Amino acid sequence: MFFTSFNPIKNTRFDLKTYWTTLIQEINQKLDQAVPIQYPDKIYEAMRYSVLAKGAKRAPPVMCIAACELFGGNRLAAFPTACALEMVHSASLIHDDLPCMDDDPSRRGQPSNHKVYGVDMAILAGDALFPLGFHHIVSHTPSDLVPEPRLLSVIAEIARSVGSTGMAAGQFIDLEGGLNSVEFVQEKKFGEMSECSAVCGGLLAGAKDDEIQRLRRYGRAVGVLYQVVDDILDAKTTKSKVDEEEEKKGKSYVALYGVEKAMEVAEELRAKAKKELDGFEKYGESLLPLYSFVDYAADRGFSFGESSY
Template structure:
């Protein structure tokens, strides 16, 4: 997995070289190349290999989903949204570059995701109909059926008495949908059939929820220094979280259930190829930051 992360980071660096206007490009690179776990690209590459595809075919998908993810972090951190100053141990984009540049860098990262996906697939000889399905799938994870919907409902829920159904809605849209798109697009460009694609979608949905449950648990159990971002923020803003609704132990038990459900979805595939995705689910479940 460490070697895949290096591959992804190199591909991202090539996909977004420094350029003009300098300030905009610097701001985009600041957030895209800031490190992070690269979970979404990993998922895309692993899903591609799961259905027998070559890793190279999924590189444009891997980069594109990470561009979308970077955009969502830059916009979510803005003063009019979550108003966060710290991300991955560094000042957030708008603190470093100003609000207007950060907003535009986010827009430009989102556009670049689709440009890179379309051109990258064409350059690699991915059949155009598969690439086009991936464009639609990824776009669907961003807008009113994905990230933006999750964030709107999340903001509207702050301070409100939110139940488990709303919490799940928020996380499915803010987190799981993009992880799902990463995996599904990885499988689509590799030529996975409909049954394979839907199996991978369910796996990714479980992993997406798992990701958020673990995030919520870490927010209450770790310090800012350990996380590289402001800890205890959910409690301070009285946000609905899994630990708040289920207790920390309840949330941990739910996480264990989700790992098991995700792994069960992999049983239909060639066992030799499922190891990276099993590993990824466990990595997400047992990470410490």
């Protein structure tokens, strides 16, 4: 039986919103401790401004924890990596928003980091958050729960994902443009973080190589799906100046192919992500969070309160 023809959600009481918002609270608490105010204060304030931004959905950490739990991993084993993913994600967003990059004046409904702290401080806050993530993994992961070789794989995976074969390459192509660049940018800027988060969760729990490959394809599909749906929703609502500029440059699926085709792409991605989960059917109910993420990315079935969808 193919998983795609079986919806495991129907006969359970699993509620994604409860699962997700409960995790958000735990993650926020741990991030608050992981990035304390200390000398020199202002650099930590700039780091905290982005990492602890209100309304953050913590999608990378939650994806990491859910993938770890799928394979029977303890979530205590995953929290440090989950927090690190949020740190490097924030660092990447801070640098992407800079005037010389995407020149985005706001992020998550508040002024961008450089608008508040200046360009120099925003660069430094990013430069400090990247290594803090790696340090946090080494210093906070319980050694009795995660053998060292797994932790090294996690570090290599995050380093690969944020670097010149991953997110930095996506940002580069986003700046340079070029033929067929939209797919590359979507994959690298938006698929990469989701892929990396799912893979790290699997690595922490000791998933097998073929399972890691499935998580990789699943995570990437969900990340790109989320962004394509974002573009579709943007096209249907009032556009900001930035959105309009992005569209003009043909930097989204919608701008390139129109809403209808983008919706087809979204459905293909939904099916692709769910198909990857077929192989995990034996894990039973622990698959529910990963399964539900796909539909959330496609349908945005509930609101997080402060966020609009």
